Amino acid sequence: MSDYNFAYLDEQTKRMIRRALLKAVAIPGYQVPFASREMPxxxxxxxxxxxxxxxxxxxxxxxxxxxxxxxxxxxxxSIRGFFARVADVATTQRTVEASIIQTRHRIPxxxxxEDQILVYQVPIPEPLRFLEPRETQTRKMHAxxxxxxxxxxxxxxxxxxxxxxxxxxxxxxxxxxxxxxxxPIPKFDNPKLGDCPAxxxxxxxxxxxxxxxxxxxxxxxxxxxxxxxxxxKPDQPCALCGASDSYLDxxxxxxxxxxxxxxxxxxxxxxxxxxxxxxxxAAPFEDDADAELPQ
Amino acid sequence: MSTPLLETDGxxxxxxxxxxxxxxSFTLWPGEVMGIVGESGSxxxxxxxCLAGHLASDAGQIRYRDRHGETHLPATMSEAARRRLARExxxxxxxxxxxxxxxxxxxxxNIGEPLMARGQRHYGDIREAALSWLERVEIARxxxxxxxxxxxxxxxxxxxxxxxxxxxPRLVFMDEPTGGLDVSVQARLLDLLRGLVRxxxxxxxxxxxxxxxxxxxxxxxxxxxxxYVVESGLTDQVLDDPQHAYTQxxxxxxxxx
Ligand SMILES: Nc1ncnc2c1ncn2[C@@H]1O[C@H](COP(=O)(O)OP(=O)(O)OP(=O)(O)O)[C@@H](O)[C@H]1O
Ligand SMILES: [Mg+2]
Ligand SMILES: [Zn+2]
Numbered sequence: 001m002s003d004y005n006f007a008y009l010d011e012q013t014k015r016m017i018r019r020a021l022l023k024a025v026a027i028p029g030y031q032v033p034f035a036s037r038e039m040p041x042x043x044x045x046x047x048x049x050x051x052x053x054x055x056x057x058x059x060x061x062x063x064x065x066x067x068x069x070x071x072x073x074x075x076x077x078s079i080r081g082f083f084a085r086v087a088d089v090a091t092t093q094r095t096v097e098a099s100i101i102q103t104r105h106r107i108p109x110x111x112x113x114e115d116q117i118l119v120y121q122v123p124i125p126e127p128l129r130f131l132e133p134r135e136t137q138t139r140k141m142h143a144x145x146x147x148x149x150x151x152x153x154x155x156x157x158x159x160x161x162x163x164x165x166x167x168x169x170x171x172x173x174x175x176x177x178x179x180x181x182x183x184p185i186p187k188f189d190n191p192k193l194g195d196c197p198a199x200x201x202x203x204x205x206x207x208x209x210x211x212x213x214x215x216x217x218x219x220x221x222x223x224x225x226x227x228x229x230x231x232x233k234p235d236q237p238c239a240l241c242g243a244s245d246s247y248l249d250x251x252x253x254x255x256x257x258x259x260x261x262x263x264x265x266x267x268x269x270x271x272x273x274x275x276x277x278x279x280x281x282a283a284p285f286e287d288d289a290d291a292e293l294p295q
Numbered sequence: 296m297s298t299p300l301l302e303t304d305g306x307x308x309x310x311x312x313x314x315x316x317x318x319x320s321f322t323l324w325p326g327e328v329m330g331i332v333g334e335s336g337s338x339x340x341x342x343x344x345c346l347a348g349h350l351a352s353d354a355g356q357i358r359y360r361d362r363h364g365e366t367h368l369p370a371t372m373s374e375a376a377r378r379r380l381a382r383e384x385x386x387x388x389x390x391x392x393x394x395x396x397x398x399x400x401x402x403x404x405n406i407g408e409p410l411m412a413r414g415q416r417h418y419g420d421i422r423e424a425a426l427s428w429l430e431r432v433e434i435a436r437x438x439x440x441x442x443x444x445x446x447x448x449x450x451x452x453x454x455x456x457x458x459x460x461x462x463x464p465r466l467v468f469m470d471e472p473t474g475g476l477d478v479s480v481q482a483r484l485l486d487l488l489r490g491l492v493r494x495x496x497x498x499x500x501x502x503x504x505x506x507x508x509x510x511x512x513x514x515x516x517x518x519x520x521x522x523y524v525v526e527s528g529l530t531d532q533v534l535d536d537p538q539h540a541y542t543q544x545x546x547x548x549x550x551x552x
Contacts, residue, residue: 144375148412152397152404155411158418159403159440224418 007054007087013037017055017210021201024212029174030142031125036208041082045075046104046121048203050082052210053102053119056201057083062090064098069106069247069264076104095267105168107189109246109268112198114215120183122204125211127171127181147179150222158227167232173220180211180219187221188233188247194219238263239281241272298360300325300466300498301346306355308341314522315341319355321517321527325465328492328499330513330530332506332545338522339502340470346500347387347468348377359384362465382412386459390471392451395458396443402429402454403439409462428457432487449480453487460491467499473508485511506546510534518542 263269
């Protein structure tokens with residue numbers, strides 16, 4: 001029995017969210033207020049992203065949900081399960097198969113396409129919040145494009161740590177106008193925000209804000225001329241697939257505290273292994289267990 | 296001294312039925328320091344806030360000529376344009392350093408902010424400028440990474456002055472810059488201000504109720520009472536030969552101290 005509408009939200013709510021999305025697309029990087037609804041999950045679970053996804057879904061969609069790059073965390077599994085139930089859409093763990101990808105904290109390694117939408121779960125949409133707690137003030141700063149506080153903060157970082165220490169939620173300037181928080185993605189992902197063929201939508205449930213990057217938007221990470229932005233990551237290849245171009249998570253492999261670095265994007269890692277790539281600590285890939293390990 | 300820097304004509308600001316300042320007309324010439332004196336509540340801060348664009352006046356005009364010779368009417372400009380003009384041409388020194396500094400940001404960050412606000416994006420250059428301004432306001436270079444919280448009141452005020460002047464403003468508004476400081480600290484700050492004003496050829500409007508401050512810094516003087524300018528002229532002339540009864544009272548009460 002289904003006593004809810006397609007994709008859970010009623011049509012009126014979806015229309016309201018779509019209007020906010022259209023406005024967000026029309027003004028890249030601008031935070032559009034919307035009337036966030038109660039969802040059958042806690043705020044920390046990305047209710048903003050869930051509502052955006054619900055407003056975008058059509059029956060033909062194929063949905064992928066990732067949490068820190070992985071399809072199999074509790075959060076990702078339940079959101080995927082939720083939409084499979086309330087919208088009856090196809091789901092996938094493969095980036096290339098998905099038409100909508102809801103994400104928390106990562107951008108997939110596999111380049112996105114024009115026929116894809118990336119939906120971000122956003123905890124705190126206001127990039128100036130930690131510098132200026134008053135909403136009236138941050139609104140004024142956005143309206144006047146007075147963003148000097150962001151650079152003051154970067155200055156303080158360099159003065160204190162010798163470099164810009166911020167490694168997540170690294171602020172960006174959109175089309176030379178609005179400063180935007182890209183959500184807590186690692187700064188390694190920042191270069192993928194700009195000039196991206198896919199539509200990128202950001203939803204913050206608790207804070208009731210939606211913002212967007214239309215395809216092929218100019219996105220610049222804030223920096224100084226003599227301390228240019230660097231999309232850094234651990235300086236080694238993935239232990240499983242050998243990739244040296246992907247963002248890595250450090251995982252502890254046994255009780256003795258042995259550690260290895262593996263792709264945070266589980267789909268990317270799996271596809272590479274399926275294609276025969278091997279890292280130094282790779283077990284033989286399940287599909288071709290006979291393959292030789294590299295020396 | 297061919298064209299005025301700042302001109303006001305009948306500048307008036309009311310708070311409801313109460314007068315803030317009324318009918319203030321004066322001309323400030325490039326390189327000139329204008330003092331505004333008067334008792335508490337006479338409208339000095341109100342006038343200064345109107346001049347600096349922090350308060351919208353109810354009547355009257357302000358004309359400002361920028362470094363490119365272009366004339367602006369701040370009252371008719373958009374807020375964004377007015378703030379840009381202020382950023383590029385003016386500086387404001389508050390009586391309380393807390394109002395003019397970011398207390399949680401290092402001294403270097405405080406001095407660097409106006410530079411960054413105008414698009415400076417070279418960390419090394421910003422830091423160099425901050426160091427050289429610290430030196431100029433007699434704060435040790437090695438305090439550059441300390442927050443103003445860790446500074447004495449006099450140091451905080453000197454830091455505020457460095458932050459105000461780092462962008463080479465043409466016009467500086469100061470509201471009781473030496474207020475709230477010990478007498479000996481005041482004297483040192485006054486010395487410093489006088490040196491800076493002279494060396495940089497600054498134009499300034501300084502509000503104070505301390506006649507010693509205007510004696511030392513101001514070329515000309517306006518005396519305010521109840522929101523009106525009751526007397527104005529060359530500083531020495533006004534102080535040595537006051538014409539208005541109120542000014543006479545003001546001068547004599549200081550002399551009695
Ligand atoms: N925000 C306000 N609302 C209402 N009245 C105000 C406000 N600010 C100032 N006033 C009034 O306007 C008049 C001028 O005040 P102003 O602060 O300009 O005086 P001042 O000369 O700077 O005094 P002080 O030497 O004490 O700083 C006073 O009567 C004051 O009470
Ligand atoms: Mg005052
Ligand atoms: Zn991998």
